[in-house]
Amino acid sequence: MKVLVIGYVWPEPSSSAAGYRMLALLKTFRQQGWEVTFASPAEKSIHRANLPSMDIREINIALNCSSFDTFIDELQPDLVMFDRFMMEEQFGWRVEKYCPNAIRLLDTEDLSCLRHARHQACKKNGEVCLNTLPEQLYSEHAKREVAAILRSDLTLMISKAEIDLLQQQFKVDASLLLDCPFMQPPVTSEQQKQRPPFEQRQHFIVIGNFRHAPNWDAVLWLKHSIWPLIHDRLPEAELHVCGAYPPPKATQLHNPKQGFLIKGWVEDVNSVMQQARVNLAPLRFGAGLKGKLVDALACGTPSITTSVGVEGMAGDHHWPQPVTDSPEQFALQAIMLYTQEHQWQTSQQLGFELHNRRFDFDCHAGTLVSRLQQLRQGLAQHRLANFTGAMLRHHSMKSTQYMAQWIEAKNNR
Incomplete structure (x- = not known):
């Protein structure tokens, strides 16, 4: 299988938990013998992981630029993983246009709309904020993030607590979510x-x-x-x-x-x-x-x-x-x-x-690979069952597409 990962940043396993979790996901893909390409519009940082040493191809891509269309049309990946919802917003419509049969996988790292809502609550009372008010949680940020989850074929959630929140508060179907926490080798x-x-x-x-x-x-x-x-x-x-x-x-x-x-x-x-x-x-x-x-x-x-x-x-x-x-x-x-x-x-x-x-690596990696293989075999039926996602792709992807094309045209003047 051919995999494209679109990174919000280049993974830095020594700088952040998100960095070494991304590395664990990449390792999982490589262990299957899958061909992996990591692409990002971010500048390469000095602490980034050495992906070529893992036989992972590195590609710099640009936001709001049709050069990505040529790149992905030539690559034709079977699986595209978006690193956080902003990358799905930017590139999701392009992936769907040029690789309609590729699995679209979203990795949230954390549910950022929940983090932002708790931040707002903490600013108000200065206390530890586990709970939030509806007006803090149901924000513009949440609408964008949950929409990206619904547009994707599957979203990796690092916390079961956040899976429960998505199902109970935002009515996201369980078939669109997978519990995928940190994956580490056991301490013998x-x-x-x-x-x-x-x-x-x-x-x-x-x-x-x-x-x-x-x-x-x-x-x-x-x-x-x-x-x-x-x-x-x-x-x-x-x-x-x-x-x-x-x-x-x-x-x-x-x-x-x-x-x-x-x-x-x-x-x-x-x-x-x-x-x-x-x-x-x-x-x-x-x-x-x-x-x-x-x-x-x-x-x-x-x-x-x-x-x-x-x-x-x-x-x-x-x-x-x-x-x-x-x-x-x-x-x-x-x-x-x-x-x-x-x-x-x-x-x-x-x-x-x-x-x-x-946090057993083999256990969670096995679950992830099994779910992706199952999804690949039944992708058409899976998408038919997600009408809300199809509707969001139809409307929001058009607006995102036209905005991106407008920005590109403006930049080329």
Whole structure:
């Protein structure tokens, strides 16, 4: 099978959870022997993955340009995966025009309209925002994203909680959605033994791409409301704030006297995570699953997070580590986990077990491939059953097409 992935950005597995999830999807396709091309209109970044080493072809494409039509007409892929709904909006009508029989797969990474709605709610009350008001959720952003989901043959959802929301709030049919969380190799018993023990670890860590609004908000909440409480009780402990693309407003928070250290981008997340004793993830808003928590589970680094951070993480299982939405309780739980070895060891072991049950690569990759093969065999009938999607493609794709052609004509003047 010939696969085209249209990326919103070039995947950066060392910079974001979205980056290493994309790499896992690409690996799944390559394991089947499928021919994979990755195309993106974004500029190539310095931290991007080496896709040619995976025998994946790289192509630069342009927005609102008919050069893409020639490219895809020549490629004739069997499967096209759009990385987030904006790419489906931009290129979906072109794919349908030149490759009508190709499966159109959408990967959301997270349900961004939910993340935006929670962001608005957090701005209003300054608290952890798991729930939103209808006027916040049913936004213009939501209309665009849900429309892209309905136009696609299948959408990969990283969180079962978001599948439930799409089905209950937006009435999206279950046949259009697939639960596809992070996919990682299991942590073997030998690898678990090799993780540094409690007494060899020190300090706290918080990690996340600074360009992602929930991560920046978490750093500010830590700086002003949580870390002072921890530092007062544990003056020798440090908080290492790691993440790609720290802006000047972040580096200005660096304060060695307070033990608040802005470390910025790290090349090897696992190495840094394994040196820390406790991972802090005080997320007040957001969506999807949290890669920083998955990394911590695999590294044997117990975490403390909020109800937003833990949403969907355990699937049908119980989340085995501390969860609280109060800054005072967050600090207290952090101090207890940092100082009580028995609690730390119990949290670590339960974390290993959850990681291996919930994020097994072979299990989720097998489910994805099976669903795609099933879809390929019954694509015509599948599309007949999705009349709403066909109707949206008929109307919205025409408007998108004419807008793109108008922009192209304007640019060529």
